[in-house]
Amino acid sequence: SILASLGIKYVILHDDMPSQYWETRNLLNNLQQQDDMELVKREGFVWVFENKSYNNLFSISGQNFLISGGLNILSGLSSAPAFESASTGLVLTDQKLIGGNRIEPLWDGLINDGNVEKEDLIFSLASDTRVILPFRGTAQSNPAFGWSRTTVTANRWQAMIQGLKLSNWQFDYGKGLVFTYVPNTLDMSFSVDQTGSYNLFIRYLENHHGGILTIQLDGKPLDEIATESASNDFVWRNIGILNLGQGKHELSLGNTKGFNAVNMFAILPSDKAIQYEHQADEWAKNRSIVYI
Numbered sequence: 662s663i664l665a666s667l668g669i670k671y672v673i674l675h676d677d678m679p680s681q682y683w684e685t686r687n688l689l690n691n692l693q694q695q696d697d698m699e700l701v702k703r704e705g706f707v708w709v710f711e712n713k714s715y716n717n718l719f720s721i722s723g724q725n726f727l728i729s730g731g732l733n734i735l736s737g738l739s740s741a742p743a744f745e746s747a748s749t750g751l752v753l754t755d756q757k758l759i760g761g762n763r764i765e766p767l768w769d770g771l772i773n774d775g776n777v778e779k780e781d782l783i784f785s786l787a788s789d790t791r792v793i794l795p796f797r798g799t800a801q802s803n804p805a806f807g808w809s810r811t812t813v814t815a816n817r818w819q820a821m822i823q824g825l826k827l828s829n830w831q832f833d834y835g836k837g838l839v840f841t842y843v844p845n846t847l848d849m850s851f852s853v854d855q856t857g858s859y860n861l862f863i864r865y866l867e868n869h870h871g872g873i874l875t876i877q878l879d880g881k882p883l884d885e886i887a888t889e890s891a892s893n894d895f896v897w898r899n900i901g902i903l904n905l906g907q908g909k910h911e912l913s914l915g916n917t918k919g920f921n922a923v924n925m926f927a928i929l930p931s932d933k934a935i936q937y938e939h940q941a942d943e944w945a946k947n948r949s950i951v952y953i
Contacts, residue, residue, distance in 0.1 A: 731831035770949030796837030807845035872919015
């Protein structure tokens with residue numbers, strides 16, 4: 662099982678939260694249906710399951726895959742009979758900005774849900790990405806008052822998306838995010854070392870409660886993004902090529918309407934963006950691509 666490859670021997674579940682009754686029941690049913698999970702103790706509201714596939718010995722993976730699409734992909738893998746978790750190394754592309762051309766020698770292929778984000782591969786290759794983090798631009802914690810900072814693993818974020826009936830199990834590259842459902846603007850600054858052409862990217866949440874995001878650069882309108890969608894996924898958007906002068910610039914992120922969340926902006930010199938896109942295409946041609 663995947664839990665075995667993560668070194669997890671026991672799963673302990675407590676069902677003492679009335680507000681989470683149905684979620685807990687579903688999780689409990691799933692655990693009871695797993696062939697390699699055994700209920701070894703129950704006391705009151707505490708259930709203890711033992712992973713029968715657990716092995717306390719270290720093993721060297723025979724193949725390594727990048728995963729694009731978040732934790733939802735893992736549930737599909739766990740039910741695939743041909744998947745050997747103990748001999749396969751897995752890293753989600755949005756866990757962390759890898760960079761430095763490291764995907765070429767290390768990874769044997771890509772596992773995804775059919776919606777490959779090419780930017781995930783580009784930023785896994787790029788060693789010179791400059792990121793602009795909205796998370797660092799605000800200290801607000803209440804989305805009712807404007808752009809508020811959080812992380813995808815924080816209780817506040819999970820409670821918000823569950824309350825809106827949104828299902829999302831993606832990561833935020835370890836960079837945090839901002840979210841709100843009221844009109845508000847967040848100002849950020851960044852600098853470039855030399856005058857030239859740059860590609861600006863944004864990673865934001867498409868969702869069925871979405872609305873409109875606006876982006877301004879140095880006080881001038883740059884882009885307007887419709888974020889309402891039937892899917893509930895963080896996606897990349899290449900805003901376009903910017904001619905930037907050396908030095909400091911101001912970037913403004915506006916929420917015009919709807920529930921919106923933004924992970925980060927990323928800037929690459931335009932010639933490097935083309936180079937990395939070509940490298941990503943070549944890498945994918947020579948690797949195994951698995952669709953879940």
